[in-house]
Amino acid sequence: xxxxxxxxxxxxxxxxxxxxxxxxxxxxxxxxxxxxxxxxxxxxxxxxxxxxxxxxxxxxxxxxxxxxxxxxxxxxxxxxxxxxxxxxxxxxxxxxxxxxxxxxxxxxxxxxxxxxxxxxxxxxxxxxxxxxxxxxxxxxxxxxxxxxxxxx
Amino acid sequence: xxxxxxxxxxxxxxxxxxxxxxxxxxxxxxxxxxxxxxxxxxxxxxxxxxxxxxxxxxxxxxxxxxxxxxxxxxxxxxxxxxxxxxxxxxxxxxxxxxxxxxxxxxxxxxxxxxxxxxxxxxxxxxxxxxxxxxxxxxxxxxxxxxxxxxxxxxxxxxxxx
Numbered sequence: 001x002x003x004x005x006x007x008x009x010x011x012x013x014x015x016x017x018x019x020x021x022x023x024x025x026x027x028x029x030x031x032x033x034x035x036x037x038x039x040x041x042x043x044x045x046x047x048x049x050x051x052x053x054x055x056x057x058x059x060x061x062x063x064x065x066x067x068x069x070x071x072x073x074x075x076x077x078x079x080x081x082x083x084x085x086x087x088x089x090x091x092x093x094x095x096x097x098x099x100x101x102x103x104x105x106x107x108x109x110x111x112x113x114x115x116x117x118x119x120x121x122x123x124x125x126x127x128x129x130x131x132x133x134x135x136x137x138x139x140x141x142x143x144x145x146x147x148x149x150x151x152x
Numbered sequence: 153x154x155x156x157x158x159x160x161x162x163x164x165x166x167x168x169x170x171x172x173x174x175x176x177x178x179x180x181x182x183x184x185x186x187x188x189x190x191x192x193x194x195x196x197x198x199x200x201x202x203x204x205x206x207x208x209x210x211x212x213x214x215x216x217x218x219x220x221x222x223x224x225x226x227x228x229x230x231x232x233x234x235x236x237x238x239x240x241x242x243x244x245x246x247x248x249x250x251x252x253x254x255x256x257x258x259x260x261x262x263x264x265x266x267x268x269x270x271x272x273x274x275x276x277x278x279x280x281x282x283x284x285x286x287x288x289x290x291x292x293x294x295x296x297x298x299x300x301x302x303x304x305x306x307x308x309x310x311x312x313x
Contacts, residue, residue, distance in 0.1 A: 039171065
């Protein structure tokens with residue numbers, strides 16, 4: 001511990017041109033790392049969006065919506081939010097007429113679990129297992145949906 | 153038949169816009185980070201945020217990526233994490249805890265406002281999300297050392313076999 005703090009102190013010489021250079025370099029490196037993921041996933045999702053796959057998933061999920069106190073059509077908003085992003089989900093939610101309670105439930109569920117392809121790919125890059133990430137997000141969304149439907 | 157070219161064009165412009173948005177935030181963020189590091193401010197900032205790291209059970213070096221992810225978004229938090237892992241500033245334990253917290257709770261301002269716009273209760277949404285993320289992370293923090301040792305042993309076993 002002590003050793004480490006000595007090391008950081010000797011390393012630091014205040015701000016020099018090297019500070020700026022290092023910053024730009026690691027900024028570009030990080031952007032490149034993220035860009036590779038984002039472009040790949042973005043292309044896949046844009047193509048999936050134009051297939052009937054998402055509608056099909058939504059139809060299959062519709063009966064499940066009852067446990068969250070949501071109408072069956074809310075499934076499409078959940079699917080869009082999880083596969084594409086929150087803005088896509090908002091578009092679908094706007095076309096439903098939800099009560100304040102239902103809006104809050106779907107908002108909490110989506111805020112725990114959304115943009116799964118994009119965000120899991122980014123999280124994986126840090127070295128974490130995607131299965132773990134998905135497990136956490138799905139469980140949080142499902143449990144909080146059921147819970148809020150009971151207590152609100 | 154779907155118009156392949158127009159979908160391709162949509163994907164191309166959309167993804168380029170996203171990359172540009174990321175670059176606009178990540179490059180200044182990394183410059184600020186280097187400046188803070190060279191001024192030794194990052195250490196002081198981490199000390200200042202120590203109460204947060206204590207509650208969550210993470211090291212104080214983890215608070216900076218946590219705050220970035222919490223307010224700016226998961227990708228930016230992950231960007232800082234990726235860099236910290238490369239620099240050797242983050243232990244595996246902190247990496248797991250950070251990601252567990254951040255996948256549950258990130259870009260809280262933007263995400264909350266989007267849902268307030270459609271009639272959700274913003275305070276309830278934000279409060280619920282933060283409390284759940286804090287509880288989950290601190291719970292995992294208490295048991296993670298055992299889990300990590302176990303999985304390390306399993307890896308060793310596999311290597312031996």
